């Protein structure tokens with residue numbers, strides 16, 4: 013069977029070019045700043061024109077990239093707040109360097125006044141800050157918020173406070189989690205059949221070692237650190253009319269929040285904390 017192709021849209025085709033083309037205005041802008049520094053040391057008509065050309069090119073390219081960015085933002089599934097700030101800063105950069113460029117080609121060369129030169133350089137500096145901030149926002153959108161620091165030396169990362177990763181197993185947090193969040197779920201929805209009194213499927217979930225041993229299937233119901241190998245998660249995620257779904261059909265199912273809590277608890281080591289209260 014043929015798959016129906018999505019209808020053609022220019023924004024689908026052109027949007028991704030935003031990420032490629034955005035290097036043009038950045039390169040031209042950096043070149044303009046370097047040329048400006050050079051022209052300060054050796055002022056000449058040629059140097060002045062070179063700055064004007066580099067800056068003008070950066071202006072034209074910025075607006076093109078802004079347009080492509082608009083097309084891209086309409087399709088990507090990105091964090092809305094980061095997109096918002098990236099857009100504001102990107103547009104601010106385009107506006108600022110347009111103003112800088114106009115100031116430069118119109119008035120700066122004729123006047124040569126100290127105040128004009130200062131405001132021109134001030135604009136260049138503010139544009140640079142905007143550019144760095146906009147670029148960082150863009151990097152965050154495409155590569156994630158830790159794209160600059162994930163390869164950094166551990167000492168630097170500790171300094172930046174990047175190490176508090178929630179994905180890492182934290183046995184102490186899990187131990188505190190059990191009596192407050194986990195045991196109430198298990199006691200209400202699983203212990204009636206898998207507790208001290210009844211062991212349906214030869215499975216007991218109220219003790220860690222027995223849960224890890226599993227029931228009549230021989231497969232462990234609990235694999236600390238690995239929720240998707242833990243049968244107790246696998247069977248809870250089955251469709252409601254499945255033969256093996258837990259709790260069985262007709263009993264009150266786990267809510268999404270409860271399943272998430274169990275997954276997090278297993279992920280972080282599945283500690284039972286203090287000895288479990290016997291039901």
Ligand code: HEC
Pocket residue numbers: 198201202203204205206212213215226227228229230231233243244245247248258259260263266
């Ligand atoms: C109403 C009783 C009942 C409740 C409540 C219940 N189960 Fe079960 N469970 C069973 C029965 C019966 C079996 C055996 C099914 C079989 O062998 O086909 C079983 C089997 C299992 C197994 C497979 C054991 C093995 O190794 O074969 C797992 C895992 C399991 N249950 C997890 C859970 C979890 C997690 C909960 C709570 C969210 C739960 N059950 C709630 C009745 C129940």
